[in-house]
Amino acid sequence: MDLMFTLYPYAKALHIMAVLSWMAGLFYLPRLYVYHVEQAEKVREIIPIFLTMEDKLLRLIMRPAMIVTWVAGLFMVLTPGIVDWSYVWPWTKGASVIAMTVFHHWLLIRHKAFSRDQNTLSGRQYRLMNEVPTLLMVVIIVSVVFKF
Numbered sequence: 001m002d003l004m005f006t007l008y009p010y011a012k013a014l015h016i017m018a019v020l021s022w023m024a025g026l027f028y029l030p031r032l033y034v035y036h037v038e039q040a041e042k043v044r045e046i047i048p049i050f051l052t053m054e055d056k057l058l059r060l061i062m063r064p065a066m067i068v069t070w071v072a073g074l075f076m077v078l079t080p081g082i083v084d085w086s087y088v089w090p091w092t093k094g095a096s097v098i099a100m101t102v103f104h105h106w107l108l109i110r111h112k113a114f115s116r117d118q119n120t121l122s123g124r125q126y127r128l129m130n131e132v133p134t135l136l137m138v139v140i141i142v143s144v145v146f147k148f
């Protein structure tokens with residue numbers, strides 16, 4: 001237990017670093033899909049460049065950042081005295097991080113559809129979906145800061 005308390009600030013620092021990297025990708029990838037849809041209609045040669053950018057962002061940045069966010073976050077959840085489940089905030093945060101993870105996998109599925117040239121969504125739809133991580137982030141930050 002003492003070791004968990006010693007490691008707690010390291011876990012929190014790691015958590016915040018990973019969260020920032022994961023969120024950067026979650027904000028940028030739907031925007032990249034907007035350009036992918038709208039530009040690919042005009043210039044087909046640009047498609048492989050978009051696919052490479054999306055693939056690298058998903059595999060090299062977003063996936064590792066998501067894993068580190070979860071591992072460091074769960075470490076803090078398991079540290080005694082950190083989360084009091086009788087409050088509302090752990091539930092709103094928990095629901096939002098699960099929704100954020102579902103959104104990540106939705107982006108992955110959309111990327112696979114793009115790779116097979118089977119994208120069915122419009123630029124406008126990706127623009128709308130871009131708001132999802134923003135809304136979830138607001139709920140998460142309010143939850144961890146106000147701890148209602």
Ligand code: HEM
Nearest residue numbers: 019023069070073074076077082083097100137140144145
């Ligand atoms: C993926 C699963 C996640 C788990 C299990 C998790 C869990 C936790 C826990 C237990 C804490 C410590 C709370 C405290 O200090 O009292 C924490 C802190 C924090 N989390 Fe997460 N978290 C996750 C994802 C996220 C995401 C996606 C964001 C941002 C969008 C985020 C932002 C933060 C911030 C800013 C803090 C620091 C709060 C403070 O110092 O008071 N977390 N997290």
